[in-house]
Amino acid sequence: MRVAVLGTGIMGQGVARSLTREGHDVTAWNRTREKAEPLTADGVAVVGTVAEAVTGADVVLLVLFDGDAVLDVLDAAASSAPATAVWVQASTIGVEATGQVVEKARSAGVDLIEAMMLGTRKPAAEGKLVMLAAGASDLVQRARPVLDAMGAKTIAAGDTVGQGTALKLAANAWIASVTAATAQSVALAESLGLDPQLFLDAISGGQADTPYAHIKGATMIAGDYPTQFALDGLRKDIDLMRAAAPSTFDPTLLDALATVYASASERGHGSDDIAAVRAGFDGGRDRD
Structure with a gap:
């Protein structure tokens, strides 16, 4: 699958490498591009804008620090991704910000699920996270190859985005x-x-x-x-x-x-x- 990884901090770098290792076509973006550049050695395409990153993506993975960052990225990139893309919110941003993201996604016409990542640097790099997924079951199923590449198992937290956050x-x-x-x-x-x-x-x-x-x-x-x-x-x-x-x-x-x-x-x-x-x-x- 074509996957856009937005955010390449500790966890973002690890999952980008895991996804590439499992055969996915990965494009990565980070606000500070220099932090993403080491991923090129692993076959990840690093681009300068979020719009470039999501163009043509099947799955857009949000691995950002806080709710404001997620909302900013949605504003900047929602119109550039294919209408068929599944957006996977994987950032730990809390209950209130998750509600704001859900509303933003709805108004932008974005198909959104969440898949919280339970684990740290090493499991992220090894594809051994525990994924805590929530959202419409058909969207979760479409994103399943990505979730399987990131984690050793996926827990279904519920069919409403926010239950994974909880x-x-x-x-x-x-x-x-x-x-x-x-x-x-x-x-x-x-x-x-x-x-x-x-x-x-x-x-x-x-x-x-x-x-x-x-x-x-x-x-x-x-x-x-x-x-x-x-x-x-x-x-x-x-x-x-x-x-x-x-x-x-x-x-x-x-x-x-x-x-x-x-x-x-x-x-x-x-x-x-x-x-x-x-x-x-x-x-x-x-x-x-």
Whole structure:
């Protein structure tokens, strides 16, 4: 299929490579073209405008940072794509902005679904994301070859665009929580004079164990945070969770997560991996 990838950040670059590897004809655009240029070595065509990118596309994949960016791209490119193109909104932009995008797509005559990407840099590059799809079933089916190339599996979140976003926020709340909980235990063990590896050894193989704790825990212990999922990106998602939560939902834990991730960001770790939330538990101390 002819696929336009709009946005080549961490996730966009990974999925563009995965799509090309699986035989799709991929054209990529990024607001800063230089960031997309490395994709040419993988057979991706890089162009200078969104209109060029979507011309002739069967599927238009939106992998952008926020709702404003998605709305801007729709304004700029909707009239240049074929009427038969399926637009796949894969950016984590929250409930309110998703509603705005749905309205914009409707007014522009664009066929829109969403496919939230659950995973980080490595699964994106390997085509092993979990895709959280929502929208009309016939449109999802038309985009299925693209979703299959991006992910190891696709979860049908519902037939209404927005349900995939809701599921992504719930899933990322878990990621934020388990990462922060791992950091808390590592930090507590260290503060009590223990080798923090003992914490990971203690939970290993038990009912409370999770491979994720060992992956992120090892990074925390090493104090080295190569970015798989940027900490400030997760902070943005936590804010979207808080904004989307209804009045019947108690945000106490989300508020605490927002505080500890903000603390780590203020210590200079905003562009590091989310494992750098470890720095948010240092109080007045700085490990760097």
